[in-house]
Amino acid sequence: MTSRTPPTPPAEAVRVSEVLAALSFALDLTEGEPMGHSLRTCLIGMELADHLGLSLQDRRDLYYAMMLKDVGCSSSSARVHELFGGDDRLAQHWLKLVDWGNTLKAARFGLKHFVPGDSLGERARRVAMLARAGSSVATELVEMRSTRGASIVRRLGLGERAAEAVRSIDEHWDGSGRPRGARGDEIPLLSRIICISQILEVFAMVHGPRGAIQLAQSKKGRWFDPALVEACDHRLEQRMALWCALNAQGLRDAVRNGEPDGASLLAGPGTLDRIALGFAEVVDAKSPFTASHSFRVTEMALKIAARLGHGTEQLIELRRAALLHDIGKLYVPNSILDKPGRLGPEEWETVRLHPYYTQRILEHIRGFENLAVIAGAHHERLDGRGYFQGLRAEQIPLGSRVIATADIYDALTTARPYRPALPEETAVQLMERDRGIGLSGDCLDALADVLQAGEGGEYLGRVA
Ligand SMILES: [Fe+2]
Ligand SMILES: [Fe+2]
Known part of the structure:
Protein backbone atom coordinates (compact mmCIF):
# COMPACT_ATOMS: atom_id res chain seq x y z
CA MET A 1 0.00 0.00 0.00
CA THR A 2 1.46 3.33 -1.00
CA SER A 3 -1.60 5.55 -0.63
CA ARG A 4 -1.58 7.77 2.45
CA THR A 5 -4.38 9.59 4.22
CA PRO A 6 -3.89 13.34 3.81
CA PRO A 7 -3.17 15.13 7.10
CA THR A 8 -6.17 16.70 8.88
CA PRO A 9 -6.30 20.45 8.29
CA PRO A 10 -4.91 22.23 11.36
CA ALA A 11 -8.13 24.23 11.86
CA GLU A 12 -10.01 21.02 12.58
CA ALA A 13 -7.30 19.23 14.48
CA VAL A 14 -7.73 18.70 18.19
CA ARG A 15 -4.98 20.24 20.26
CA VAL A 16 -3.28 18.26 23.03
CA SER A 17 -4.01 21.20 25.32
CA GLU A 18 -7.77 20.87 24.74
CA VAL A 19 -7.68 17.20 25.69
CA LEU A 20 -5.52 17.79 28.75
CA ALA A 21 -7.66 20.76 29.83
CA ALA A 22 -10.76 18.55 29.83
CA LEU A 23 -9.00 15.73 31.66
CA SER A 24 -7.48 18.10 34.21
CA PHE A 25 -10.97 18.42 35.74
CA ALA A 26 -10.69 14.75 36.73
CA LEU A 27 -7.37 15.49 38.45
CA ASP A 28 -9.01 18.36 40.36
CA LEU A 29 -11.62 15.90 41.65
CA THR A 30 -8.99 13.52 42.96
CA GLU A 31 -7.01 16.31 44.46
CA GLY A 32 -10.01 17.55 46.45
CA GLU A 33 -9.82 20.89 44.69
CA PRO A 34 -12.69 22.82 43.10
CA MET A 35 -13.14 22.02 39.42
CA GLY A 36 -10.86 24.21 37.34
CA HIS A 37 -8.04 24.36 39.92
CA SER A 38 -5.43 23.08 37.44
CA LEU A 39 -6.56 25.45 34.70
CA ARG A 40 -6.64 28.50 36.96
CA THR A 41 -3.16 27.52 38.20
CA CYS A 42 -2.09 27.31 34.56
CA LEU A 43 -3.39 30.83 33.82
CA ILE A 44 -1.65 32.28 36.89
CA GLY A 45 1.61 30.56 35.98
CA MET A 46 1.50 31.74 32.37
CA GLU A 47 0.94 35.31 33.59
CA LEU A 48 4.06 35.02 35.77
CA ALA A 49 5.98 33.49 32.85
CA ASP A 50 5.05 36.48 30.65
CA HIS A 51 6.03 38.87 33.41
CA LEU A 52 9.45 37.20 33.63
CA GLY A 53 9.86 37.15 29.84
CA LEU A 54 10.42 33.38 29.63
CA SER A 55 11.39 31.87 26.28
CA LEU A 56 8.83 30.19 24.06
CA GLN A 57 10.24 26.76 24.92
CA ASP A 58 10.02 27.47 28.66
CA ARG A 59 6.46 28.73 28.34
CA ARG A 60 5.46 25.70 26.31
CA ASP A 61 6.91 23.25 28.85
CA LEU A 62 5.39 25.21 31.72
CA TYR A 63 1.98 25.30 30.05
CA TYR A 64 1.71 21.52 29.70
CA ALA A 65 3.34 20.82 33.06
CA MET A 66 0.79 23.02 34.83
CA MET A 67 -2.19 21.22 33.34
CA LEU A 68 -0.66 17.92 34.44
CA LYS A 69 0.85 19.01 37.73
CA ASP A 70 -1.46 16.65 39.67
CA VAL A 71 -1.36 13.72 37.27
CA GLY A 72 0.44 11.62 39.89
CA CYS A 73 -2.10 12.48 42.59
CA SER A 74 -4.13 9.27 42.51
CA SER A 75 -1.06 7.19 43.36
CA SER A 76 -1.03 8.59 46.90
CA SER A 77 -4.82 8.52 47.45
CA ALA A 78 -4.94 5.07 49.04
CA ARG A 79 -1.98 5.90 51.31
CA VAL A 80 -3.51 9.26 52.30
CA HIS A 81 -6.71 7.45 53.23
CA GLU A 82 -4.78 4.84 55.20
CA LEU A 83 -2.90 7.54 57.13
CA PHE A 84 -5.56 10.16 57.63
CA GLY A 85 -8.78 8.18 57.39
CA GLY A 86 -11.88 9.97 56.15
CA ASP A 87 -12.12 11.52 52.71
CA ASP A 88 -8.73 11.42 50.97
CA ARG A 89 -9.80 14.31 48.72
CA LEU A 90 -10.20 16.66 51.70
CA ALA A 91 -6.92 15.47 53.16
CA GLN A 92 -5.12 16.04 49.81
CA HIS A 93 -6.49 19.58 49.70
CA TRP A 94 -5.40 20.42 53.23
CA LEU A 95 -2.03 18.74 52.87
CA LYS A 96 -1.03 21.47 50.43
CA LEU A 97 -1.80 24.21 52.91
CA VAL A 98 -0.05 22.85 55.97
CA ASP A 99 3.48 23.80 56.88
CA TRP A 100 4.78 20.34 57.75
CA GLY A 101 8.00 21.84 59.04
CA ASN A 102 5.97 23.39 61.87
CA THR A 103 4.96 20.63 64.31
CA LEU A 104 2.41 22.77 66.11
CA LYS A 105 0.60 23.70 62.89
CA ALA A 106 0.73 20.11 61.66
CA ALA A 107 -0.79 18.89 64.94
CA ARG A 108 -3.56 21.51 64.74
CA PHE A 109 -4.28 20.38 61.22
CA GLY A 110 -4.40 16.76 62.30
CA LEU A 111 -6.82 17.34 65.16
CA LYS A 112 -9.11 19.35 62.95
CA HIS A 113 -9.14 17.25 59.81
CA PHE A 114 -8.39 13.60 60.52
CA VAL A 115 -11.60 11.63 60.28
CA PRO A 116 -13.82 14.45 61.46
CA GLY A 117 -16.45 11.89 62.52
CA ASP A 118 -14.01 10.04 64.79
CA SER A 119 -13.56 10.62 68.50
CA LEU A 120 -11.00 13.15 69.68
CA GLY A 121 -9.08 10.18 71.10
CA GLU A 122 -8.85 8.50 67.68
CA ARG A 123 -7.75 11.73 66.03
CA ALA A 124 -5.15 12.28 68.76
CA ARG A 125 -3.89 8.74 68.14
CA ARG A 126 -3.41 9.52 64.46
CA VAL A 127 -1.66 12.82 65.26
CA ALA A 128 0.67 10.99 67.66
CA MET A 129 1.34 8.33 65.02
CA LEU A 130 2.15 10.97 62.43
CA ALA A 131 4.27 12.93 64.91
CA ARG A 132 6.32 9.76 65.48
CA ALA A 133 6.67 9.25 61.77
CA GLY A 134 7.70 12.90 61.58
CA SER A 135 7.80 14.72 58.31
CA SER A 136 8.86 11.52 56.56
CA VAL A 137 5.17 10.79 56.01
CA ALA A 138 4.65 13.97 54.02
CA THR A 139 7.88 13.26 52.11
CA GLU A 140 6.68 9.75 51.30
CA LEU A 141 3.39 11.04 49.93
CA VAL A 142 4.99 13.78 47.85
CA GLU A 143 7.68 11.41 46.55
CA MET A 144 5.02 8.92 45.48
CA ARG A 145 2.94 11.40 43.56
CA SER A 146 5.77 13.46 42.10
CA THR A 147 7.65 10.45 40.75
CA ARG A 148 4.50 8.95 39.26
CA GLY A 149 3.43 12.32 37.85
CA ALA A 150 6.77 12.91 36.15
CA SER A 151 6.78 9.44 34.65
CA ILE A 152 3.30 9.91 33.16
CA VAL A 153 4.24 13.31 31.67
CA ARG A 154 7.29 11.68 30.13
CA ARG A 155 5.21 8.86 28.64
CA LEU A 156 2.70 11.31 27.23
CA GLY A 157 5.61 12.63 25.15
CA LEU A 158 5.63 16.11 26.69
CA GLY A 159 9.36 16.16 27.26
CA GLU A 160 11.89 15.82 30.01
CA ARG A 161 11.70 19.43 31.18
CA ALA A 162 7.94 19.30 31.66
CA ALA A 163 8.37 16.00 33.54
CA GLU A 164 11.10 17.44 35.75
CA ALA A 165 8.92 20.49 36.42
CA VAL A 166 6.10 18.24 37.68
CA ARG A 167 8.53 16.27 39.84
CA SER A 168 9.61 19.28 41.90
CA ILE A 169 6.47 21.37 42.45
CA ASP A 170 6.45 20.81 46.21
CA GLU A 171 10.04 21.96 46.78
CA HIS A 172 10.37 25.23 48.70
CA TRP A 173 12.88 28.04 48.12
CA ASP A 174 14.39 27.68 51.62
CA GLY A 175 14.87 23.91 51.33
CA SER A 176 11.88 23.03 53.55
CA GLY A 177 9.93 21.42 50.69
CA ARG A 178 9.70 17.85 49.46
CA PRO A 179 10.67 15.29 48.37
CA ARG A 180 14.36 16.22 48.06
CA GLY A 181 14.54 19.38 50.16
CA ALA A 182 16.11 21.17 47.20
CA ARG A 183 16.66 24.91 47.70
CA GLY A 184 16.92 28.10 45.65
CA ASP A 185 18.18 27.68 42.12
CA GLU A 186 18.50 23.92 42.58
CA ILE A 187 14.73 23.83 42.05
CA PRO A 188 13.83 24.11 38.35
CA LEU A 189 12.37 27.55 37.60
CA LEU A 190 9.28 25.98 36.08
CA SER A 191 8.62 24.05 39.31
CA ARG A 192 9.03 27.24 41.34
CA ILE A 193 6.43 28.93 39.16
CA ILE A 194 3.99 26.00 39.52
CA CYS A 195 4.55 25.89 43.28
CA ILE A 196 3.57 29.53 43.84
CA SER A 197 0.80 29.45 41.21
CA GLN A 198 -1.03 26.51 42.76
CA ILE A 199 -0.94 28.02 46.24
CA LEU A 200 -2.07 31.40 44.87
CA GLU A 201 -5.00 29.61 43.21
CA VAL A 202 -6.04 27.71 46.33
CA PHE A 203 -5.93 30.83 48.50
CA ALA A 204 -7.52 33.08 45.87
CA MET A 205 -10.54 30.76 45.77
CA VAL A 206 -10.87 30.80 49.56
CA HIS A 207 -9.64 34.26 50.63
CA GLY A 208 -9.75 36.20 47.36
CA PRO A 209 -6.83 37.30 45.11
CA ARG A 210 -5.58 39.96 47.51
CA GLY A 211 -5.45 37.46 50.38
CA ALA A 212 -3.59 35.04 48.12
CA ILE A 213 -0.94 37.60 47.22
CA GLN A 214 -0.55 38.59 50.88
CA LEU A 215 0.01 34.93 51.70
CA ALA A 216 2.63 34.71 48.93
CA GLN A 217 4.38 37.78 50.36
CA SER A 218 4.41 36.23 53.83
CA LYS A 219 6.19 33.17 52.40
CA LYS A 220 8.68 35.17 50.30
CA GLY A 221 12.11 33.61 50.53
CA ARG A 222 10.68 30.71 52.54
CA TRP A 223 8.31 28.74 50.35
CA PHE A 224 8.61 30.95 47.29
CA ASP A 225 11.31 32.40 45.05
CA PRO A 226 11.49 36.14 45.99
CA ALA A 227 11.58 37.16 42.31
CA LEU A 228 8.28 35.36 41.72
CA VAL A 229 6.62 36.96 44.74
CA GLU A 230 7.70 40.36 43.39
CA ALA A 231 6.00 39.52 40.10
CA CYS A 232 2.66 39.12 41.92
CA ASP A 233 1.42 42.62 41.16
CA HIS A 234 -1.88 44.45 40.91
CA ARG A 235 -2.40 43.21 37.36
CA LEU A 236 -2.13 39.57 38.48
CA GLU A 237 -4.58 40.30 41.30
CA GLN A 238 -7.11 41.68 38.83
CA ARG A 239 -6.67 38.78 36.45
CA MET A 240 -7.03 36.23 39.25
CA ALA A 241 -10.35 37.85 40.18
CA LEU A 242 -11.52 37.36 36.60
CA TRP A 243 -10.33 33.75 36.37
CA CYS A 244 -11.89 32.81 39.72
CA ALA A 245 -15.27 33.92 38.34
CA LEU A 246 -15.10 31.90 35.09
CA ASN A 247 -17.20 28.79 34.56
CA ALA A 248 -15.72 25.57 33.16
CA GLN A 249 -16.20 26.54 29.51
CA GLY A 250 -14.84 30.03 30.12
CA LEU A 251 -11.77 28.54 31.78
CA ARG A 252 -11.15 26.10 28.94
CA ASP A 253 -11.40 28.99 26.45
CA ALA A 254 -9.04 31.18 28.48
CA VAL A 255 -6.47 28.39 28.72
CA ARG A 256 -6.80 27.64 25.01
CA ASN A 257 -6.22 31.32 24.20
CA GLY A 258 -3.26 31.37 26.56
CA GLU A 259 -1.40 28.58 24.77
CA PRO A 260 2.06 29.88 23.80
CA ASP A 261 1.95 31.05 20.19
CA GLY A 262 3.34 28.63 17.67
CA ALA A 263 3.97 25.93 20.27
CA SER A 264 0.68 24.06 20.21
CA LEU A 265 0.83 20.29 19.87
CA LEU A 266 -1.82 18.61 17.76
CA ALA A 267 -3.43 15.45 19.06
CA GLY A 268 -3.06 12.88 16.30
FE1 LIG B 1 -14.65 -0.61 35.61
FE1 LIG C 1 -17.30 1.55 36.48
Missing part, protein backbone atom coordinates in the same frame (compact mmCIF):
# COMPACT_ATOMS: atom_id res chain seq x y z
CA PRO A 269 -4.39 9.32 16.81
CA GLY A 270 -1.15 8.14 18.44
CA THR A 271 -1.16 11.03 20.89
CA LEU A 272 -4.81 10.47 21.82
CA ASP A 273 -4.02 6.82 22.49
CA ARG A 274 -1.04 7.76 24.65
CA ILE A 275 -3.17 10.21 26.64
CA ALA A 276 -5.91 7.58 27.13
CA LEU A 277 -3.29 5.10 28.36
CA GLY A 278 -1.74 7.66 30.69
CA PHE A 279 -5.07 8.56 32.26
CA ALA A 280 -6.07 4.89 32.56
CA GLU A 281 -2.96 4.55 34.68
CA VAL A 282 -4.06 7.52 36.81
CA VAL A 283 -7.46 5.87 37.38
CA ASP A 284 -6.02 2.45 38.19
CA ALA A 285 -3.49 3.88 40.62
CA LYS A 286 -6.24 5.30 42.82
CA SER A 287 -6.94 2.05 44.68
CA PRO A 288 -4.92 -1.13 45.20
CA PHE A 289 -8.10 -3.01 44.27
CA THR A 290 -8.27 -1.47 40.81
CA ALA A 291 -4.60 -1.88 39.84
CA SER A 292 -4.49 -2.56 36.06
CA HIS A 293 -8.32 -2.86 35.93
CA SER A 294 -8.73 -0.41 33.03
CA PHE A 295 -6.01 -2.17 31.02
CA ARG A 296 -7.51 -5.63 31.57
CA VAL A 297 -11.03 -4.44 30.75
CA THR A 298 -9.74 -2.82 27.57
CA GLU A 299 -7.93 -5.95 26.46
CA MET A 300 -10.98 -8.15 27.07
CA ALA A 301 -13.40 -5.64 25.51
CA LEU A 302 -11.28 -5.53 22.34
CA LYS A 303 -11.26 -9.34 22.12
CA ILE A 304 -15.04 -9.51 22.58
CA ALA A 305 -15.60 -6.73 20.04
CA ALA A 306 -13.29 -8.37 17.49
CA ARG A 307 -15.40 -11.55 17.73
CA LEU A 308 -18.55 -9.47 17.27
CA GLY A 309 -17.07 -8.13 14.02
CA HIS A 310 -16.31 -4.53 15.01
CA GLY A 311 -14.43 -2.59 12.33
CA THR A 312 -11.13 -0.80 12.83
CA GLU A 313 -12.67 2.60 13.57
CA GLN A 314 -15.04 1.10 16.14
CA LEU A 315 -12.17 -0.75 17.79
CA ILE A 316 -10.10 2.43 18.04
CA GLU A 317 -12.99 4.23 19.72
CA LEU A 318 -13.81 1.27 21.95
CA ARG A 319 -10.19 1.04 23.07
CA ARG A 320 -10.14 4.66 24.24
CA ALA A 321 -13.61 4.38 25.82
CA ALA A 322 -12.59 1.24 27.73
CA LEU A 323 -9.31 2.77 28.91
CA LEU A 324 -11.19 5.79 30.26
CA HIS A 325 -14.47 4.15 31.34
CA ASP A 326 -13.79 4.60 35.05
CA ILE A 327 -12.20 8.06 34.94
CA GLY A 328 -15.20 9.29 36.96
CA LYS A 329 -13.98 7.04 39.80
CA LEU A 330 -11.39 9.70 40.55
CA TYR A 331 -14.34 11.46 42.18
CA VAL A 332 -15.01 8.55 44.57
CA PRO A 333 -13.07 8.80 47.85
CA ASN A 334 -10.87 5.87 48.85
CA SER A 335 -12.87 5.55 52.06
CA ILE A 336 -15.55 4.11 49.78
CA LEU A 337 -13.41 2.41 47.10
CA ASP A 338 -11.30 0.55 49.64
CA LYS A 339 -14.03 -0.10 52.21
CA PRO A 340 -13.94 -3.72 53.38
CA GLY A 341 -17.62 -3.85 54.43
CA ARG A 342 -20.96 -3.13 52.78
CA LEU A 343 -21.53 0.36 51.44
CA GLY A 344 -24.17 2.55 53.06
CA PRO A 345 -26.89 4.17 50.90
CA GLU A 346 -25.01 7.48 50.54
CA GLU A 347 -21.73 5.75 49.73
CA TRP A 348 -23.45 3.61 47.15
CA GLU A 349 -25.00 6.73 45.60
CA THR A 350 -21.51 8.22 45.25
CA VAL A 351 -20.30 5.07 43.48
CA ARG A 352 -23.32 5.16 41.15
CA LEU A 353 -22.33 8.65 40.04
CA HIS A 354 -18.93 7.66 38.65
CA PRO A 355 -20.13 6.88 35.08
CA TYR A 356 -21.92 10.24 35.11
CA TYR A 357 -18.61 11.97 35.83
CA THR A 358 -16.89 9.83 33.21
CA GLN A 359 -19.31 11.09 30.59
CA ARG A 360 -19.18 14.72 31.74
CA ILE A 361 -15.37 14.75 31.67
CA LEU A 362 -14.98 13.08 28.28
CA GLU A 363 -17.75 14.87 26.39
CA HIS A 364 -15.81 18.12 26.50
CA ILE A 365 -13.06 16.69 24.31
CA ARG A 366 -13.71 17.41 20.64
CA GLY A 367 -14.03 14.13 18.77
CA PHE A 368 -14.74 12.21 22.01
CA GLU A 369 -18.49 12.97 22.10
CA ASN A 370 -19.56 9.47 21.03
CA LEU A 371 -16.83 7.84 23.07
CA ALA A 372 -18.10 9.74 26.14
CA VAL A 373 -21.58 8.27 25.66
CA ILE A 374 -20.17 4.74 25.28
CA ALA A 375 -17.96 5.05 28.37
CA GLY A 376 -20.71 6.73 30.40
CA ALA A 377 -23.12 3.83 29.82
CA HIS A 378 -20.85 1.00 31.03
CA HIS A 379 -23.00 0.28 34.11
CA GLU A 380 -26.33 0.27 32.27
CA ARG A 381 -28.26 -3.02 32.14
CA LEU A 382 -30.59 -4.39 29.47
CA ASP A 383 -33.48 -4.43 31.97
CA GLY A 384 -33.09 -0.72 32.73
CA ARG A 385 -31.89 -1.33 36.29
CA GLY A 386 -28.38 -0.10 35.68
CA TYR A 387 -26.92 3.32 36.42
CA PHE A 388 -26.62 6.25 36.06
CA GLN A 389 -29.33 6.75 33.45
CA GLY A 390 -31.38 3.54 33.70
CA LEU A 391 -31.19 2.99 29.92
CA ARG A 392 -32.87 -0.09 28.41
CA ALA A 393 -31.55 -2.66 25.91
CA GLU A 394 -31.73 -0.85 22.57
CA GLN A 395 -30.81 2.48 24.18
CA ILE A 396 -27.46 1.11 25.33
CA PRO A 397 -24.70 1.51 22.73
CA LEU A 398 -23.12 -1.79 21.63
CA GLY A 399 -19.71 -0.57 22.79
CA SER A 400 -21.10 0.01 26.29
CA ARG A 401 -22.51 -3.54 26.41
CA VAL A 402 -19.11 -4.89 25.40
CA ILE A 403 -17.33 -2.85 28.07
CA ALA A 404 -19.95 -3.88 30.66
CA THR A 405 -19.27 -7.56 29.96
CA ALA A 406 -15.51 -7.15 30.18
CA ASP A 407 -15.88 -4.94 33.27
CA ILE A 408 -18.03 -7.40 35.22
CA TYR A 409 -15.83 -10.34 34.24
CA ASP A 410 -12.77 -8.48 35.49
CA ALA A 411 -14.50 -7.34 38.69
CA LEU A 412 -15.52 -10.92 39.51
CA THR A 413 -12.15 -12.49 38.72
CA THR A 414 -10.11 -10.03 40.80
CA ALA A 415 -10.11 -9.56 44.58
CA ARG A 416 -12.30 -6.85 46.10
CA PRO A 417 -12.08 -5.35 49.60
CA TYR A 418 -15.08 -7.49 50.64
CA ARG A 419 -14.27 -10.83 48.86
CA PRO A 420 -11.46 -12.79 47.19
CA ALA A 421 -11.17 -13.24 43.41
CA LEU A 422 -13.57 -15.80 41.93
CA PRO A 423 -12.35 -18.56 39.59
CA GLU A 424 -13.05 -18.03 35.87
CA GLU A 425 -15.78 -20.73 35.70
CA THR A 426 -17.65 -19.33 38.73
CA ALA A 427 -17.50 -15.83 37.26
CA VAL A 428 -18.91 -17.04 33.94
CA GLN A 429 -21.69 -19.02 35.69
CA LEU A 430 -22.72 -15.94 37.65
CA MET A 431 -22.72 -13.82 34.50
CA GLU A 432 -24.77 -16.42 32.60
CA ARG A 433 -27.55 -16.02 35.16
CA ASP A 434 -27.80 -12.44 33.94
CA ARG A 435 -27.97 -13.39 30.24
CA GLY A 436 -30.57 -11.28 28.45
CA ILE A 437 -31.54 -9.63 31.74
CA GLY A 438 -28.61 -7.39 32.47
CA LEU A 439 -25.98 -8.60 30.03
CA SER A 440 -26.14 -9.06 26.26
CA GLY A 441 -26.21 -12.72 25.10
CA ASP A 442 -24.00 -11.86 22.10
CA CYS A 443 -21.34 -10.39 24.35
CA LEU A 444 -21.49 -13.39 26.70
CA ASP A 445 -21.08 -15.76 23.72
CA ALA A 446 -18.07 -13.77 22.55
CA LEU A 447 -16.62 -13.80 26.08
CA ALA A 448 -17.03 -17.60 26.19
CA ASP A 449 -15.23 -17.86 22.82
CA VAL A 450 -12.35 -15.75 24.11
CA LEU A 451 -12.02 -17.86 27.25
CA GLN A 452 -12.29 -21.15 25.33
CA ALA A 453 -9.54 -19.98 23.02
CA GLY A 454 -7.41 -19.60 26.15
CA GLU A 455 -7.02 -15.86 25.70
CA GLY A 456 -8.53 -14.92 29.05
CA GLY A 457 -5.45 -14.23 31.11
CA GLU A 458 -2.90 -12.70 28.76
CA TYR A 459 -3.95 -9.10 28.99
CA LEU A 460 -1.14 -6.79 29.85
CA GLY A 461 1.33 -5.50 27.38
CA ARG A 462 -0.75 -5.81 24.27
CA VAL A 463 -3.11 -2.97 25.06
CA ALA A 464 -0.19 -0.61 25.39
